[in-house]
Amino acid sequence: MSQKKSGTILDPRQGGRELVLSTIRANERMARIDIAEHTNISAATVTSITAEMISAGLIEEVARDPENGEMKRGRPRVDLKIRGDSHLIAGIKISQKQASVAILDFEGNSLGEYEQDLPKSQLTQDEMAAFVLDLVRNATVSNGLKLDDISGIGIGLAGIVDAPKGFVHWSPQLSDRNIALRDALQKKIKKPCFIDNDANLVAMAEQWFGYGRKVRDFIVVTIEHGVGMGIVINGSVYRGTRGCGAEFGHTKVQQEGALCRCGQRGCLEAYLGDYALLREANIAATPADDESSRQQLIALLAEAKSGNKTAQSIFDRAGKMFAMGLANIVNIFDPALIILSGERMQMDFLYADDVIDQMRKLVVQVDTPPPEVRIHNWGDLMWARGAAAYAMEGVSELALEALGTQDS
Numbered sequence: 116m117s118q119k120k121s122g123t124i125l126d127p128r129q130g131g132r133e134l135v136l137s138t139i140r141a142n143e144r145m146a147r148i149d150i151a152e153h154t155n156i157s158a159a160t161v162t163s164i165t166a167e168m169i170s171a172g173l174i175e176e177v178a179r180d181p182e183n184g185e186m187k188r189g190r191p192r193v194d195l196k197i198r199g200d201s202h203l204i205a206g207i208k209i210s211q212k213q214a215s216v217a218i219l220d221f222e223g224n225s226l227g228e229y230e231q232d233l234p235k236s237q238l239t240q241d242e243m244a245a246f247v248l249d250l251v252r253n254a255t256v257s258n259g260l261k262l263d264d265i266s267g268i269g270i271g272l273a274g275i276v277d278a279p280k281g282f283v284h285w286s287p288q289l290s291d292r293n294i295a296l297r298d299a300l301q302k303k304i305k306k307p308c309f310i311d312n313d314a315n316l317v318a319m320a321e322q323w324f325g326y327g328r329k330v331r332d333f334i335v336v337t338i339e340h341g342v343g344m345g346i347v348i349n350g351s352v353y354r355g356t357r358g359c360g361a362e363f364g365h366t367k368v369q370q371e372g373a374l375c376r377c378g379q380r381g382c383l384e385a386y387l388g389d390y391a392l393l394r395e396a397n398i399a400a401t402p403a404d405d406e407s408s409r410q411q412l413i414a415l416l417a418e419a420k421s422g423n424k425t426a427q428s429i430f431d432r433a434g435k436m437f438a439m440g441l442a443n444i445v446n447i448f449d450p451a452l453i454i455l456s457g458e459r460m461q462m463d464f465l466y467a468d469d470v471i472d473q474m475r476k477l478v479v480q481v482d483t484p485p486p487e488v489r490i491h492n493w494g495d496l497m498w499a500r501g502a503a504a505y506a507m508e509g510v511s512e513l514a515l516e517a518l519g520t521q522d523s
């Protein structure tokens with residue numbers, strides 16, 4: 116279940132409420148008896164918890180479609196589902212140059228999307244708070260809503276984020292270091308805000324809306340400028356102790372190897388990152404100097420595909436290093452599923468069958484199949500949906516805590 120975000124002492128009943136709500140959410144529609152069986156909470160407690168949630172408007176009853184003759188055995192079964200209009204959530208991904216917003220209802224249905232450029236590449240804490248306020252206001256208005264309709268805001272950004280504390284140690288989009296960004300946002304916007312590292316939010320997006328639904332243990336590897344990783348263990352995002360998340364890109368694949376942007380040598384990213392590929396290409400003098408790095412990479416990949424052996428060797432080496440890194444993940448976590456997630460089509464060479472085959476050869480061999488590997492190309496709006504999922508989890512906790520104070 117979710118980590119505590121508000122810092123108050125947990126009411127023992129609260130854990131049961133959160134489990135019931137997340138179980139209904141994961142299964143979309145579920146009868147009380149099945150919730151009791153699934154959660155190991157007594158049927159009587161499930162009945163009283165769900166009655167509270169219905170009266171608070173968080174969930175609602177729906178008649179189950181008659182199937183398999185169930186109607187014949189007495190009264191029709193009733194399922195419970197999340198009430199979509201109970202809360203609206205805005206999820207934001209802050210990228211290098213722009214921000215994407217997804218507005219979702221409480222069931223996760225999309226109500227609208229919006230994009231806006233960042234005023235500059237690095238903002239101070241106050242500038243970021245003002246930008247997010249303006250962004251959410253514009254996103255709601257452009258979708259026929261108002262800021263007041265929103266119950267919570269989730270924000271994903273690159274960097275090192277201590278999500279439970281809402282604290283940003285460092286982000287490439289912020290000129291200030293070590294800031295309590297969540298508090299600054301809440302003070303400015305006057306809505307509950309939740310922030311996290313973007314790789315963790317991709318893991319949440321996969322868990323709530325993507326290939327990770329109903330998978331207890333899975334790993335998401337994100338490939339953008341760097342290589343990121345989100346870990347879901349036993350149904351929860353694993354965020355580490357220092358909030359640094361999993362720095363898959365800086366795991367070492369070569370002793371005294373290539374120099375990485377982080378200053379160390381032999382990191383996986385020093386072989387896979389776009390700068391790493393171009394560094395090799397520049398030695399081979401393949402692309403022209405006046406092209407942007409993205410165009411250079413596209414040109415390099417085209418050369419490899421058309422049979423240029425030097426260009427091919429650059430991608431082959433990157434693929435081998437990636438296979439080694441993936442095999443290390445499998446050997447440490449033994450996940451059911453690995454999702455390779457990214458929007459950069461030029462990184463397709465990393466998803467090639469022979470890369471996955473190389474990974475399979477490097478994992479511990481047992482008489483059961485290695486984990487499934489799935490490829491998910493998606494854009495910034497899916498990351499924004501992950502941010503919305505995180506805010507939905509937080510808003511659920513606040514709503515359920517409010518139920519707790521009502522009883523006592």
Ligand SMILES: [Zn+2]
Pocket residue numbers: 364365375376377378379382384385
């Ligand atoms: Zn590194």
